[in-house]
Each structure stands twice: as C-alpha cells, then as structure tokens.
Amino acid sequence: MKKTINVPGFSGINNLNIKDTNEIVTGKNFRTFQGELVSRKGNIILTEKIFDNTVKSIHSCGVPQMTSRLLVQEGTNLWLKNGTDAWQNLSTTISSAQLNSTQWSTFREGRDSQLVLSNGANNYLFNINAGTDISELTNMNEISYDVPNMEKVTTHQGRVFGWSPNYAPANTIKFNDYITIGEDADAKKYIDIDYWNPAFQIDPSNINETTLEFISFDTHGLALTNRGAYRLEGYDETNFSTSVVGKYPVYGMNCASKVSNYIIYVGRDSNKLKVYAYSGSDIVSIGEKIEEELNSRTFTKIFTIGHDGKFYIFMPDASDTKVFIFDTIEKQWYIDIYEKIFTCASIHHENFLEKGFLYVGTDNGDLVKFDNTATTDFGVTTYSTEFEYLLELGREKSKLKRIWITAEPKHNFTLNVVCQGDNNLETETFVCNFVEGEQMIHKLKIRRAKGSNMRIKFFTDDDIDKLVHVSFVVIPKKLK
Numbered sequence: 125m126k127k128t129i130n131v132p133g134f135s136g137i138n139n140l141n142i143k144d145t146n147e148i149v150t151g152k153n154f155r156t157f158q159g160e161l162v163s164r165k166g167n168i169i170l171t172e173k174i175f176d177n178t179v180k181s182i183h184s185c186g187v188p189q190m191t192s193r194l195l196v197q198e199g200t201n202l203w204l205k206n207g208t209d210a211w212q213n214l215s216t217t218i219s220s221a222q223l224n225s226t227q228w229s230t231f232r233e234g235r236d237s238q239l240v241l242s243n244g245a246n247n248y249l250f251n252i253n254a255g256t257d258i259s260e261l262t263n264m265n266e267i268s269y270d271v272p273n274m275e276k277v278t279t280h281q282g283r284v285f286g287w288s289p290n291y292a293p294a295n296t297i298k299f300n301d302y303i304t305i306g307e308d309a310d311a312k313k314y315i316d317i318d319y320w321n322p323a324f325q326i327d328p329s330n331i332n333e334t335t336l337e338f339i340s341f342d343t344h345g346l347a348l349t350n351r352g353a354y355r356l357e358g359y360d361e362t363n364f365s366t367s368v369v370g371k372y373p374v375y376g377m378n379c380a381s382k383v384s385n386y387i388i389y390v391g392r393d394s395n396k397l398k399v400y401a402y403s404g405s406d407i408v409s410i411g412e413k414i415e416e417e418l419n420s421r422t423f424t425k426i427f428t429i430g431h432d433g434k435f436y437i438f439m440p441d442a443s444d445t446k447v448f449i450f451d452t453i454e455k456q457w458y459i460d461i462y463e464k465i466f467t468c469a470s471i472h473h474e475n476f477l478e479k480g481f482l483y484v485g486t487d488n489g490d491l492v493k494f495d496n497t498a499t500t501d502f503g504v505t506t507y508s509t510e511f512e513y514l515l516e517l518g519r520e521k522s523k524l525k526r527i528w529i530t531a532e533p534k535h536n537f538t539l540n541v542v543c544q545g546d547n548n549l550e551t552e553t554f555v556c557n558f559v560e561g562e563q564m565i566h567k568l569k570i571r572r573a574k575g576s577n578m579r580i581k582f583f584t585d586d587d588i589d590k591l592v593h594v595s596f597v598v599i600p601k602k603l604k
C-alpha cells in the first residue's frame with residue numbers, strides 16, 4: 125500500500141539522528157520563512173576602495189542628524205570613508221593586531237562622541253563628530269596611571285569596559301574613572317575616557333578565570349570566561365557585584381554577540397563546540413541540530429556577529445568560509461558557503477534610517493556588503509542552493525515512486541532532484557522548470573530508487589523564490 129509523506133513546511137537544518145521526517149538533514153545557502161524556502165541573498169564588493177592587504181577589522185559609528193562613519197583597518201593603515209566615495213588614510217602606523225571598538229559619549233561639556241579602538245597594547249580615539257583624525261588614548265591623570273591593556277572594549281552603565289585575555293591581569297574587566305571640573309560647590313564630576321584608575325576593575329569569576337567576553341544586557345552585563353558565565357550587576361564602582369550564571373565557557377574572544385533579546389555565543393564542552401543562548405536568567409544550549417557539521421569543520425579562526433534577528437558564526441579556513449546562522453524568529457539553523465576567506469564583520473548604518481547592512485572583510489583586501497538584493501556573490505560568482513531529506517522507511521525496503529513539488533515563483537528558476545536508496549547508485553537528475561506567475565506543481569515519476577533509507581537531494585544554481593510544499597510517495601517492495 126502506498127504511503128504519502130507530506131512536508132507541511134520547509135525547515136532549517138537538523139543533523140541529529142532523531143528528527144522529524146520532514147526536516148532537512150543538510151544543505152547550504154537557503155532560508156525559510158513560515159515554512160517557505162528561498163535561496164539566500166548574495167553580496168557585492170565595494171569597488172570604490174580595494175585595499176592592498178588583508179582587511180583586519182571594520183568599524184561603524186555615528187550620531188543622529190549626521191553622516192555615519194565607516195573605518196577599515198588594513199594592516200597598519202586605518203582608513204575612513206566619510207560619507208562619500210573618498211577614502212582618507214587616518215594613520216599608517218596603527219599596531220597591526222586586530223582592532224575592536226565601541227562608541228562612547230559623556231555628559232561633559234565640550235567633549236564629542238568618540239569611537240574607542242583597542243587591540244591590546246594600543247588604544248585609540250576617533251572623534252566621530254569631527255571625523256578627521258585619530259589620536260592615541262593616554263591617561264591624563266596627574267598621578268599618571270597607565271591606560272590598561274585592552275583587547276576588547278564595550279559600553280555599559282555609561283562607562284567604557286575593557287578586558288585583555290592575553291595581557292595581565294587577564295581575569296579582570298577594567299572601567300574608566302572620573303574627572304572633576306571646577307571647585308567647591310560648582311564642581312562637577314564626569315566619567316571620562318582619559319582617566320583610568322587601576323582600582324576600577326573587577327574579576328567576574330572571583331577566582332581568576334580568564335575573561336574572554338563581556339556584553340551589556342539591559343540592566344546588567346554578562347561576562348564569559350574560559351570556564352563559565354557570570355552576571356555583573358550594579359551601577360558604579362561602589363556597588364558592582366557578580367554572581368554565577370553557569371559553567372558554560374565561551375570558546376574565545378569575538379565569539380559572543382547580542383541578537384534581539386538574547387546573548388548567543390559559541391562555547392566549549394569537553395573540547396566540543398557548542399552554541400548557547402542567554403535571555404537574562406538562564407543559559408540554554410541551542411546548537412544541537414548543527415553540532416555535527418559545526419565540529420567537523422576545520423577553521424583558521426572563528427568570529428560571530430548578530431544582525432536582524434540572526435546570529436552568524438563565521439568559520440574561515442584556507443580556501444573558503446562556512447557560516448552557521450541561527451534565526452531567533454524562525455528558531456532554525458542554516459549554513460552558507462562563500463568562496464572567499466572572511467576575516468572580520470561589522471554592521472554599518474549608512475543613514476540611520478535602516479537597520480543596517482552586514483559588511484565583511486577578506487584576506488585579499490575586499491570590503492564586501494550584503495545588500496539584501498544581490499543574487500550573486502562578490503558581484504560575479506554564482507552560488508548553488510542545496511537541501512537534502514532522509515526518509516527512514518523501516519526494515520522493509522520500499523520504492524520511491526513520486527515527488528510533488530509546489531512553488532509560487534516570483535521569477536523563473538530550475539530545480540534539480542536526485543534520489544538514492546540505501547547505498548545504491550543515484551538516480552538520474554530530474555529537472556523542474558518553474559516559470560514566473562501563479563502557483564505551479566511539478567510531479568516527478570522516480571525510477572530505480574529502492575531501499576530502507578532514501579536520500580533526496582534538491583539543488584540549483586538559480587535563485588529560488590519560493591518553494592511552498594513537497595511530498596513523497598513510497599510503496600513497499602513486493603516480497604519474492
């Protein structure tokens with residue numbers, strides 16, 4: 125008796141052995157929305173400036189009613205795109221280690237908004253309002269405290285917080301001090317970027333664990349160390365306190381990002397990569413469905429970013445970049461492949477009227493913009509969309525006889541289908557041509573696909589928009 129297996133809606137990727145029949149087991153370069161499947165969008169190279177060397181970091185900043193600023197670190201050069209196609213070289217002597225940054229401002233009169241950039245032994249200030257130059261951050265305190273080594277910086281409770289896992293003390297988070305302007309009753313105290321008191325630091329773990337990440341989250345902050353996660357509460361140096369959230373360590377620096385109402389990060393558990401999410405109270409594991417592929421990937425570095433409700437894990441190797449994406453709305457995982465080596469990422473708001481665009485840098489000096497409309501990579505490269513189902517049909521061998529595929533094409537595209545039963549040879553490639561217009565249904569008659577487990581692979585070099593339904597008809601093989 126024939127059996128129809130309906131896929132009620134397309135899903136993200138699930139590598140687990142235990143899964144629903146209608147879940148996609150592997151694939152690349154697609155997205156789903158309320159059960160409908162489309163190809164991911166491509167990107168473009170910003171050709172008004174091609175850098176000679178590796179793009180090491182990208183920084184976006186700005187204030188309302190003003191053109192935003194885009195800074196790019198290329199080797200020891202720091203470049204500024206100041207609202208036009210012209211690029212200005214702010215410095216040729218930047219320390220070559222990767223810069224991290226945060227935007228900060230003070231209530232102190234006469235002090236403009238600043239972009240604070242740090243890469244360990246060097247700290248810099250970029251005046252956002254002026255948009256003309258960069259200066260080295262030096263402590264102005266009369267006692268001459270040194271500015272601490274900070275490999276990463278962020279803002280929290282009106283202060284700049286910095287930490288440095290590769291510089292002593294590696295366990296603490298430092299935050300900036302006050303300056304007093306005026307005397308007697310007219311004196312006013314301001315938090316100031318030029319003042320750093322060594323007493324103004326805190327060990328989140330209280331047991332000297334190496335601090336790798338710190339992210340501001342509503343009224344508190346979350347510190348992630350090489351051994352666990354800790355909540356930082358309080359408003360200033362008089363009442364900052366920490367408490368344990370859980371023993372969920374982060375993998376390394378640049379592996380945690382705020383996404384919608386979550387902090388999501390790549391963690392470690394017995395030398396296995398995990399993905400955790402923090403919503404303000406507890407930490408939960410959310411990466412089980414893609415951990416098989418996540419841990420099978422060899423990579424030269426790993427970094428993350430959050431954008432438009434999605435958490436991106438970039439894993440470049442010596443030839444390409446694999447990106448794992450978790451959609452916090454759809455609660456689905458996707459995987460993208462790009463034929464370039466990505467080195468860094470940032471979100472840039474070109475005019476503050478939009479949610480911003482994802483920018484990435486590459487090892488060969490490209491600055492790449494994901495413009496949400498392109499259907500090729502880097503302006504020229506065609507990418508393939510693939511997804512695969514595994515039908516586990518039990519001990520009795522069965523035949524796959526029919527596949528129905530329904531689409532509502534917004535433009536013409538071709539979809540290819542190949543089937544394979546158990547370890548048998550693959551079938552011929554079946555081709556479905558979808559034509560722009562109303563809903564279309566393709567019925568495929570499958571031959572020579574027999575087995576207890578059936579793999580069905582869908583693939584195309586075209587831009588899919590959009591698939592809405594698929595179903596499979598199987599018939600138990602007759603006994604001889």
